[in-house]
């Protein structure tokens with residue numbers, strides 16, 4: 056197929072490159088000229104394992120190109136996929152201005168029948184909004200479909216090429232057949248629904264996963280008080296097929312560009328139809344509070360006196376294998392420490408630069424390696440479970456800290472790892 060993907064953020068870029076890998080001719084469009092130039096030169100503006108190799112390979116095969124010329128790209132395509140951002144407005148609602156703008160530009164470029172698919176996460180009714188907008192500006196025939204995306208950052212290529220399912224929301228049988236054919240090489244698990252259900256399904260999936268995380272974090276908080284171990288509790292729960300083991304890792308809460316935004320948006324969507332989504336409100340509130348569990352532990356250890364102390368922070372990305380720092384729990388934790396008069400020495404293998412541009416410089420010393428950050432610190436806070444932290448030599452680590460105090464916000468270390476060390480060790484929801 057000839058495909059145009061509009062927007063080269065996470066979703067657009069990964070999907071575009073993977074559709075090319077399946078043998079389609081794909082043009083990825085973005086307004087950001089610098090980004091387009093980077094992509095044309097074989098670069099990738101995000102850190103995502105395996106993506107650059109696939110991009111270079113498919114460009115060389117003549118199946119993949121990057122441009123800022125939306126009009127030309129759309130004219131050459133049978134399928135146009137919108138993958139532009141839908142960031143949160145201050146109210147929590149999704150901002151649809153990029154969607155509207157792209158739809159207006161597609162309408163202008165229409166030169167014959169096309170399928171217009173929305174891959175961006177959008178509130179229920181947005182596909183109809185796009186359809187009406189295009190229909191009001193062109194006489195050309197087209198079908199609109201909802202094609203939500205379920206990839207995770209850090210394993211985006213794997214998730215796209217080996218998805219659990221493909222969801223297609225459509226009201227045209229011929230469009231469904233075309234889109235099913237396109238995805239057939241990826242999976243047999245293709246769910247076809249009406250458009251509104253597909254839009255809802257995406258939010259419901261993210262909200263449910265966020266709920267699992269907040270649930271296990273609350274269980275962890277109770278475990279701490281009753282002397283139980285949340286990792287054993289979650290393991291035992293996960294063997295029950297009805298519960299499943301995924302997304303039951305207790306920690307300092309979820310971050311990233313999806314769960315925080317999509318949970319807030321679903322609360323708003325419900326609100327617009329006079330429904331108060333009480334459970335999801337609680338999920339968001341629990342998540343917000345969970346970030347502070349690291350601070351509460353430090354305050355207990357240092358009798359509430361954080362001023363003048365130096366804290367090492369390991370991990371700034373919202374999760375490992377990504378340089379994305381959006382809504383990373385590290386932000387609020389570091390801000391709190393600095394506001395309390397503490398010094399912070401921070402390290403992340405990939406995300407420092409992105410974190411710096413979000414945070415600024417106030418009160419933080421940025422370190423080039425993990426040991427530099429830990430040296431001389433009163434305590435170490437592990438906030439992202441990067442592999443290099445997991446494999447750290449703890450005996451050596453305790454000698455370079457001023458005090459061997461370790462707050463493990465991701466439950467990375469096990470009892471055995473700590474044996475023969477004198478660490479004062481706090482994790483989330485575990486006795487030690």
Ligand code: UGA
Pocket residue numbers: 176204205206207208209261264268301302303304305306307308309310311312313314373374
């Ligand atoms: C999430 C969903 O998992 C994807 O299916 C979805 O496509 C994507 O949002 C999206 O809507 O675009 P992502 O945000 O990349 O993907 O990352 P996740 O792996 O889901 O992790 C989200 C957050 O939850 C991270 O901060 C992670 O540390 C946290 N988490 C995850 C936990 O605290 N515990 C867990 O057990 C799992």
